[in-house]
Every structure is written in structure tokens, then in C-alpha cells.
Amino acid sequence: MQEAETAPDSVEPSVESAEEEVPFETVDSSRLLQAPDALTAQEANGLLAERPGRVVVWAGDSDTGKTTLSCELYERMRRGETALKFAGSRTLLALEQRSHPSRAISGRRVRETHRTERDPDDRELLHIRAQDSKHGLLNLILADLPGETFRELRDHVTVPDDVSVLRRADKLAFLADGARIVDPKQRSMVQTGIRQLVQRLTAAGLPDRRTAIALVVTMWDLVVDDPVGSAYWEEREDALLSELREIDPEVGHFRVSARPPPDWTHETNMESLTRWVVAPPPVVRDPRLPSPRPIPRIRQPKALRRAS
Amino acid sequence: MRIALLGGPDTGKSSYLVALFGALENRSADPLELVALKDEVGFLNRGLEALTRQERVKRTDMDSRSHVAIAVRCPSGDVDLEIPDRSGELVKRMGDDRVWDEELLSSVDELEGALLFLHVLRFDPGRSAEELERLLNTDGDRAESASEGASSRDDDPIPWAPNLMPADVRAVDLLQAILEKRSTALPLAVVISAWDRVQPPNVKPRTWLQHRAPLFDQFLESNQGRLRHALYGVSAQGFDFRVDDAAAERGRPMDPWQRMRVLDSDGNLVSFGAPILWLIEEANQADA
Numbered sequence: 001m002q003e004a005e006t007a008p009d010s011v012e013p014s015v016e017s018a019e020e021e022v023p024f025e026t027v028d029s030s031r032l033l034q035a036p037d038a039l040t041a042q043e044a045n046g047l048l049a050e051r052p053g054r055v056v057v058w059a060g061d062s063d064t065g066k067t068t069l070s071c072e073l074y075e076r077m078r079r080g081e082t083a084l085k086f087a088g089s090r091t092l093l094a095l096e097q098r099s100h101p102s103r104a105i106s107g108r109r110v111r112e113t114h115r116t117e118r119d120p121d122d123r124e125l126l127h128i129r130a131q132d133s134k135h136g137l138l139n140l141i142l143a144d145l146p147g148e149t150f151r152e153l154r155d156h157v158t159v160p161d162d163v164s165v166l167r168r169a170d171k172l173a174f175l176a177d178g179a180r181i182v183d184p185k186q187r188s189m190v191q192t193g194i195r196q197l198v199q200r201l202t203a204a205g206l207p208d209r210r211t212a213i214a215l216v217v218t219m220w221d222l223v224v225d226d227p228v229g230s231a232y233w234e235e236r237e238d239a240l241l242s243e244l245r246e247i248d249p250e251v252g253h254f255r256v257s258a259r260p261p262p263d264w265t266h267e268t269n270m271e272s273l274t275r276w277v278v279a280p281p282p283v284v285r286d287p288r289l290p291s292p293r294p295i296p297r298i299r300q301p302k303a304l305r306r307a308s
Numbered sequence: 309m310r311i312a313l314l315g316g317p318d319t320g321k322s323s324y325l326v327a328l329f330g331a332l333e334n335r336s337a338d339p340l341e342l343v344a345l346k347d348e349v350g351f352l353n354r355g356l357e358a359l360t361r362q363e364r365v366k367r368t369d370m371d372s373r374s375h376v377a378i379a380v381r382c383p384s385g386d387v388d389l390e391i392p393d394r395s396g397e398l399v400k401r402m403g404d405d406r407v408w409d410e411e412l413l414s415s416v417d418e419l420e421g422a423l424l425f426l427h428v429l430r431f432d433p434g435r436s437a438e439e440l441e442r443l444l445n446t447d448g449d450r451a452e453s454a455s456e457g458a459s460s461r462d463d464d465p466i467p468w469a470p471n472l473m474p475a476d477v478r479a480v481d482l483l484q485a486i487l488e489k490r491s492t493a494l495p496l497a498v499v500i501s502a503w504d505r506v507q508p509p510n511v512k513p514r515t516w517l518q519h520r521a522p523l524f525d526q527f528l529e530s531n532q533g534r535l536r537h538a539l540y541g542v543s544a545q546g547f548d549f550r551v552d553d554a555a556a557e558r559g560r561p562m563d564p565w566q567r568m569r570v571l572d573s574d575g576n577l578v579s580f581g582a583p584i585l586w587l588i589e590e591a592n593q594a595d596a
Contacts, residue, residue: 034481035406079522092484129530
């Protein structure tokens with residue numbers, strides 16, 4: 001202490017100057033602009049209270065294309081390729097960050113999507129305010145859940161109630177990964193994985209009868225190019241659709257190619273999927289059932305419970 | 309009446325202000341007329357001299373505290389205009405660092421209008437990775453890269469940062485932030501600058517925006533209630549100063565204020581003061 005006081009020429013930075021180098025810490029939060037964060041359940045509820053919307057959950061293991069579908073909904077608006085019009089976003093930077101690996105400016109020559117990690121603050125919901133010619137202005141809440149969430153549900157490590165957005169979903173799409181369908185060493189698990197998810201959900205009383213469900217085959221361009229994988233899938237797809245019709249007779253079915261190769265001449269079916277996303281969810285499917293309960297809020301996720 | 313100039317560096321904000329000043333001083337901004345100066349205009353005159361020399365107006369030619377304060381006469385009466393020429397670098401830094409510029413934040417709720425500048429050439433539309441691949445590869449290379457599959461990926465990709473967002477997304481981001489802080493609607497004149505260099509030459513400003521900046525265009529259309537807007541294609545210089553074309557030069561008007569051009573969203577030639585006049589009329593309507 002004595003030495004420090006008698007050494008004014010020391011080149012060591014003072015405590016004061018070190019603090020001056022981190023002005024960001026002192027910025028008043030009202031001066032901060034939107035960060036690249038997704039929304040919490042509470043924030044999403046606030047938006048849905050202001051304006052009607054659709055809560056969309058893409059359900060599937062890692063790398064099945066969940067984030068890619070959300071990004072492409074946004075990117076198709078940005079490129080002017082859809083009838084749906086962009087009206088704003090509370091997660092604009094989060095959408096941009098997730099879309100970045102698909103852009104030339106990222107230095108990549110093929111479009112990629114980063115794998116979604118579990119967010120420590122439960123920020124897992126993306127938002128797009130969209131103008132639809134038929135349904136008006138809508139808040140689209142797109143769940144960007146990591147694949148492990150669905151793997152743990154399949155493994156019965158967690159229970160559906162731990163994934164609160166599932167109970168609030170207006171749209172629940174089970175994803176069948178085209179890349180796995182064309183891989184002989186993985187294809188058997190595509191159908192099994194979806195069946196397991198459906199079983200875990202129905203065992204917990206889900207999906208809610210207000211939830212519209214769909215089977216979405218992603219990376220369909222890979223399946224079309226593979227006669228063996230294609231023939232294998234046709235048969236199983238029919239079986240899966242029959243099973244899903246027992247839950248939702250109006251089950252949607254989409255074979256999509258969100259990011260097709262440049263020489264792709266078929267429909268991407270992304271516009272059909274977009275129409276399904278914005279369509280109003282069913283109010284009551286079975287007239288024998290009691291009238292609907294109030295729409296539940298998305299609960300803030302608790303620490304994941306272990307299934308007994 | 310306080311009007312904000314919004315836009316990144318080199319998007320034509322200072323050039324427009326200087327050209328407007330030249331047009332007002334020379335009674336070429338009909339029906340707008342200059343009534344009185346409310347502050348010094350040395351920086352505007354220096355900018356006008358640059359335009360006369362057929363040199364670009366650079367912000368370094370102007371004071372760091374560039375600020376236009378003038379009184380103009382328009383059909384609805386006399387109006388005091390106050391237009392700070394905020395540095396595009398400041399606006400850019402605000403978007404990159406995600407912290408409001410303090411001066412803009414303090415004035416955002418008092419603004420009666422804003423001019424937002426996009427530049428026809430300095431406009432990154434955010435191309436997809438495959439578009440880059442197509443541009444870089446010949447047919448033979450493409451076949452090779454297709455067979456390589458995943459190995460065609462760049463080994464050293466660039467991590468995301470806000471400054472890498474496409475120009476139209478940055479504009480949406482800025483306007484969203486402004487609307488969030490305002491309690492009333494904001495009249496917005498969107499100026500697409502360097503319009504003399506637009507391709508194809510006969511395209512209308514509305515068509516250009518729809519095709520080059522669909523996200524921004526959709527955002528404007530979907531937020532008409534809170535963001536009343538008008539669109540203009542503006543050429544403050546009149547032509548590209550870097551192209552030395554003696555024959556073309558002989559056919560051009562000699563004075564900068566006669567070379568300037570403003571087109572409305574449908575491509576009709578309008579007064580150079582039209583964007584400001586539109587903002588004044590919008591403010592009057594809001595007051596009424």
C-alpha cells in the first residue's frame with residue numbers, strides 16, 4: 001500500500017481508468033436497443049394479449065430443420081416471396097442472427113443453420129408480426145426449442161408439462177427429417193421418433209384440442225432424389241398420417257424443401273406451410289366435447305423435472 | 309418544426325440538404341420559398357460550392373454540428389424548419405452498438421417528421437449463400453463443388469454481428485426503435501438517393517423499393533397508421549461526377565439546382581422541395 005502511494009509514475013492502470021474502459025456497464029437500460037434475444041414466455045404472452053396470433057411449435061430431434069423453417073418464414077418475407085407481409089418483429093435481431101449462416105455475407109457458399117442450444121434464460125420464442133390479406137395483422141410466435149427437448153421427451157426423461165409452450169400451441173408440426181429418410185442407417189428411427197413423441201404427448205393429455213397438427217417432411221428435395229428412400233417413406237408416411245388423423249382429422253401434411261438446390265424445379269411447398277401456420281386453429285373439433293376452456297397462458301418453464 | 313435525417317454513412321443526407329438549400333436560395337424549390345435564415349449556413353455554402361465544382365458533398369466539408377435552421381413559406385403558411393444533419397456514422401454506430409444516440413433519443417418524441425435515406429448503390433440486399441456460389445463459380449466449378457457437398461463450405465465463416473444486417477433490415481430496426489419510443493405517428497419521407505444511377509433507368513421508386521427492399525416496403529405498408537410515409541427518388545448531383553463525358557456535359561444545365569431531380573413514388577418529376585413540403589403538410593394535418 002505504501003509502495004503504491006509513493007509510485008506515481010507506475011505504468012499500471014489505475015482502478016478508475018480500468019473502470020472507464022467498460023462504459024457499457026453503466027448504460028441506462030432505457031437507452032439500449034433490441035438485443036439478438038428470443039422472447040420469454042411472459043414476453044410472448046404480453047404480445048398475444050395485445051393482438052391475436054398463432055403459437056407454432058416445430059417438434060423434432062436435432063437437425064430436423066426446426067430453426068430453418070422459422071428462418072425461412074422470415075427470409076421468404078424478406079425476399080418478397082410470400083403473400084404474407086412483414087409488419088415488424090420483437091426478435092428481429094434474433095431472426096437475423098439465426099438467418100446469418102444462410103447468407104453470402106457469412107462467407108459460406110451453402111446455406112446453413114446453427115444448431116439451437118438450450119437458452120439459460122428460457123428465451124426460446126421468436127416473433128414476427130405479419131399482415132395477412134385474409135386474417136389481418138397477426139403475432140406469430142415460433143418456438144425455437146433445441147432438439148434435445150424433444151429427444152428427452154422421447155426418452156421419457158422429461159414430461160410434456162415441462163415444455164409449457166406445447167400446451168399453448170395453436171399449431172404443432174411433427175417434423176420428419178428428409179436427410180434421415182435417405183440414410184439407410186437412420187431412416188427407421190424417423191417414423192419411430194414421431195410415434196414416440198405423439199405417444200408421450202397423448203399420454204399427458206396433449207395436444208390440446210384447439211391445437212392443429214401437421215406432419216411436415218423437411219428436406220424433401222433429398223427424398224425425391226432417392227428412389228429407395230422415397231419408396232420406403234411413402235408407406236410409412238401413410239401409416240403415420242392415419243395415426244395422426246385420430247388426433248386431428250384435419251391433420252396437415254407438407255413435404256417441404258425450405259432451401260432447395262438451385263436447379264430444383266418442383267414446388268418448395270413453403271407457401272402451403274405458411275398458409276397452414278396463419279390459418280385460424282380449430283375452435284372445437286368434436287361437438288360432443290364440452291365448450292372450450294379459456295386459452296391457457298404459456299407458463300414460464302421451471303427447472304426440468306425428471307419423469308418418474 | 310423538427311425533422312430528423314436518418315440513414316447510414318454516405319446515403320445522401322448532406323447532399324440533399326445542400327441541394328435543397330441551393331434550390332431554395334435560387335427559387336427552384338417551388339412552391340417552397342426561403343423566408344429567413346435562423347442560424348449560420350457556412351457549411352451549406354461550402355457544400356454548394358462542392359456541388360458547383362462537380363464534387364461530392366462530403367460530411368467532412370461540413371461542420372460537425374451541421375444543423376439547418378431556416379424559415380420557409382409554403383401554401384399553408386410560414387414554417388420554421390430545424391433539421392440536424394446527424395452523422396451517418398453516429399446512426400450506424402447506434403445500430404451496431406445497440407445503444408441509442410443520446411441526442412436522437414431525447415428528441416424522438418418531439419419529431420414532427422423524418423427523412424430516411426437509402427442509397428441505390430450502397431445497398432446490400434442480403435443475398436443467400438448459394439447466390440454467392442453461383443456468382444463465383446463457372447459451370448465446371450459448380451459441378452465440382454456440388455460433388456464436394458459439405459466440403460464446399462468456407463472453413464472460416466464470419467460470425468454474425470448487427471453491422472452485417474442487410475440495409476433494409478437496418479432501416480426497419482431503426483424505425484421500430486423510434487416507434488417504440490414515440491406516443492404518436494411519425495410522418496416519414498423515404499428518400500432513395502443517387503437516383504440518376506438506378507438500374508434499370510426508367511424504374512419507378514415504388515417498384516425499386518418493392519423489389520430491392522421487400523421487407524422494408526412491407527413494414528411501411530403494414531404500419532401506415534403509425535408510419536405515414538411518402539417515397540422519393542432523389543438525385544442531388546444530377547449525374548455521376550466521376551464520369552467524364554464532354555458531350556453529355558454540354559447538354560447539362562450549368563447550375564447545380566437545375567440539375568437536381570426528385571421523382572415521386574410513381575416516377576413523376578416533382579419539386580426538389582417535395583419531400584419537405586409533404587412532411588410539412590402531414591404535420592399540419594396532425595395538428596388539425
